[in-house]
Amino acid sequence: MLLDIYQQQELFWLKTLFGTPSRADLQVFRGEFVVLEGELKTTTGKRSPPKAVLKQAVLVADETRLRMVAGNFASIDELPEFVTRFHTALAADCRPLLFVDNIAESAEVEILGHPYVLIQHSDGVVWNALTERCYLDKQDLKGLSGEDKVIRVFEALADYRPGLPSHDLETLLATKTEVRRATWGAV
Template identity: 50%
Template sequence: MLLDTYQEQERYWLITAQGQTSTAGLYAFRGDLIILAGEFDEAARKRNPPQALLKQAVVLATADRLEFVAGNFSSIEELPQFIEYFQGHLAPGCVPVFYIDDIAASAQVQVGDQRYCLIQYHDGIVWNNLMDEFFVEKGDLKGQSSEDKVLTVAQAAKGHTHKYPLQTLEQVLAGKTGSRREVWGAV
């Protein structure tokens, strides 16, 4: 299974939910997904923190394909690393939705046959933004397992038409703003 393969490859930084949905053959993951691992520190005998991380990732997968992917990148420069490793795992019709801290404006990007939706992101939680984007109400999720909640959001995303302009990846990379997301919490 694809999600088990990612776990064996140590691509999970943080796991919030992982398991099979109530629909046979569909598996869900929520957490932080390592896109590019950190270098191994010989002196400390451990790996440094990831160089690229898909934070607050929401993933729905079959045994061998990613049906739905969403999450937050700190920088647009992490997207090409995602494309390099994960694009071959995406199912036909899957449109990954990425909330990105440092892009000038929301856009859609076509890379080969694959379309990506890139949304400008300054605050909030990816999960809540996905629910707003795909018109999922909290009542729609009541009584569901964590895995089935991912399935419900992924099903709402199917057929959703994003209204953002189509740009090339190079245009989006050139429009990098350098802004960082505001972080709130305990000091």
């Protein structure tokens, strides 16, 4: 399966969930997904932290293709790297839903003939935003395994039509803002 290959390539920075749902032809992942690795340190043979990560990623894949991609980019500048590396792995019906901290407005953008939905989002949890956009509540997910909850969202997103304005990627890159996600931690 494709996600097994990504795991072998060490593209899962943090794993919250990784497994096979009741639909055995699919695999799911939730966590931090590496888009651009950090430098390989020759003295230790280990990598420094990634340069670009799809945070709070929610992925569904079959044997060879990504069927669903959702997550958060801190900057729209990370999207071209994602496209360069993973565009050919997207299934024909995959419409990545990306929550981006520093875009001026939410929009749909077509890149290399493939639609991407970019949502202005600098606060909150991607999973909660996904379930809200699918009109799913806790009752809809009750009793399902973690993997099957992801599949339920994947199936609900098949009907998702955001009705956002269309822009090209260059416009979104040129109009990015300085917004940064508020982080919390030890004081």
